Amino acid sequence: MSATPLQALPIDELRQRSSTKWRKYPADVIPMFVAETDYGLAPAITRVLARAVELGDTGYTPPDPGIRDAFVGFAQRRLGWSVDPSHVFWTGDVMMGVVEILRLVISPGDRVVVTTPVYPPFFDTVEEAGGIVERVPLVRTETGFHLDLDGIEAALAGGARAILLCNPHNPTGTVHTRETLAALADIAERAGATVISDEIHGPLAYDPRAFTPFLAASDAAARVGYAVTSASKTFNLAGLKCAVMIAGATPQAHALQTLPWEVEWRTGLFGALANVAAYSPESDEWHDSLMAALTANRALLADLLADHLPEARYRIPDAGFLAWVDVSDYGWGDNPATKIRREARVALHHGPLFGDEGVGHVRINFACHPDLLREAVTRVGALAGGVTASN
Numbered sequence: 001m002s003a004t005p006l007q008a009l010p011i012d013e014l015r016q017r018s019s020t021k022w023r024k025y026p027a028d029v030i031p032m033f034v035a036e037t038d039y040g041l042a043p044a045i046t047r048v049l050a051r052a053v054e055l056g057d058t059g060y061t062p063p064d065p066g067i068r069d070a071f072v073g074f075a076q077r078r079l080g081w082s083v084d085p086s087h088v089f090w091t092g093d094v095m096m097g098v099v100e101i102l103r104l105v106i107s108p109g110d111r112v113v114v115t116t117p118v119y120p121p122f123f124d125t126v127e128e129a130g131g132i133v134e135r136v137p138l139v140r141t142e143t144g145f146h147l148d149l150d151g152i153e154a155a156l157a158g159g160a161r162a163i164l165l166c167n168p169h170n171p172t173g174t175v176h177t178r179e180t181l182a183a184l185a186d187i188a189e190r191a192g193a194t195v196i197s198d199e200i201h202g203p204l205a206y207d208p209r210a211f212t213p214f215l216a217a218s219d220a221a222a223r224v225g226y227a228v229t230s231a232s233k234t235f236n237l238a239g240l241k242c243a244v245m246i247a248g249a250t251p252q253a254h255a256l257q258t259l260p261w262e263v264e265w266r267t268g269l270f271g272a273l274a275n276v277a278a279y280s281p282e283s284d285e286w287h288d289s290l291m292a293a294l295t296a297n298r299a300l301l302a303d304l305l306a307d308h309l310p311e312a313r314y315r316i317p318d319a320g321f322l323a324w325v326d327v328s329d330y331g332w333g334d335n336p337a338t339k340i341r342r343e344a345r346v347a348l349h350h351g352p353l354f355g356d357e358g359v360g361h362v363r364i365n366f367a368c369h370p371d372l373l374r375e376a377v378t379r380v381g382a383l384a385g386g387v388t389a390s391n
């Protein structure tokens with residue numbers, strides 16, 4: 001990649017932020033838990049938000065804030081995905097979109113497949129929609145993590161009505177192949193089930209050609225699917241509250257039109273403004289620079305773990321800035337993040353929250369300055385009695 005890597009903001013500036021990453025723990029803790037990034041905003045986003053503040057433009061989101069056109073353009077340009085504009089809807093955030101779509105497609109008490117280990121709010125969201133979580137764990141092989149298609153088919157044969165897919169997958173960074181997604185769509189269609197694909201990490205695939213939006217995987221995928229996404233993960237806009245829901249085909253678009261109008265009304269105006277700016281061509285260069293920085297960091301993390309935590313198992317993610325690391329060989333208990341935070345003063349995400357498969361694991365957010373990553377892994381390495389020289 002030829003883009004210049006983005007520079008993370010200096011730590012003293014980051015400590016002035018008021019978001020959860022920087023306020024949850026005391027200042028001597030390096031925060032690498034929640035999925036916020038340490039970069040400044042893309043210039044087009046800064047401009048539009050600064051202007052809105054100047055104008056006191058803090059009212060309600062208008063009926064057509066431009067999200068539809070901006071998203072359709074981004075999908076075509078950056079993801080190679082042609083989206084019918086009449087299939088695009090918006091709401092406050094990705095998990096709000098997921099819960100509303102689940103409410104449309106399941107009845108209370110229906111089972112919904114989730115593929116563990118997975119982003120912890122998936123469990124709560126299924127329950128919020130009245131469903132019951134049915135776990136079908138990912139299968140781990142030499143080449144990485146994969147959907148257990150036979151397991152999912154069995155769950156659907158047993159009555160599960162929907163699959164909540166994470167594409168790409170948090171926390172493993174797996175980019176599911178087109179073939180896998182098409183096979184999943186066939187399985188769902190045969191069972192009369194719906195696939196809801198959370199694609200918030202899609203723009204963070206290191207090889208953009210490898211990422212297949214679920215709805216573009218096959219004709220069957222378009223018939224059985226919905227996708228929910230946002231610029232919020234890539235462009236660090238989570239607090240602004242805006243996400244996009246996409247219907248695979250006309251019947252799903254009609255279903256989304258039946259949602260209470262409050263669902264769209266929950267979209268934050270600053271979120272809408274920022275998503276439109278993020279999805280505009282003006283932000284493509286910033287996006288490339290972000291990916292250059294993350295490309296370097298995902299490799300740096302592998303080197304650091306090899307030096308300081310040689311017993312840790314880490315597979316470099318194919319998408320995203322989250323690393324799923326098995327540190328069970330160190331004997332730090334089922335939830336090593338607790339000991340690491342207390343004793344090494346590094347806050348990592350708790351593996352067991354992602355499902356039983358997360359016992360002995362931590363999730364590391366590496367969207368930060370390389371020096372901060374060095375310091376964090378060095379601290380954890382010292383806990384392991386490994387190399388302790390600070391960098």
Ligand SMILES: Cc1ncc(COP(=O)(O)O)c(C=O)c1O
Pocket residue numbers: 035092093094095096119166170198200201230232233238243
């Ligand atoms: C897979 C996945 N979905 C959703 C979210 C959160 O999105 P939102 O804040 O828009 O609900 C995250 C945040 O890290 C995530 O990793």
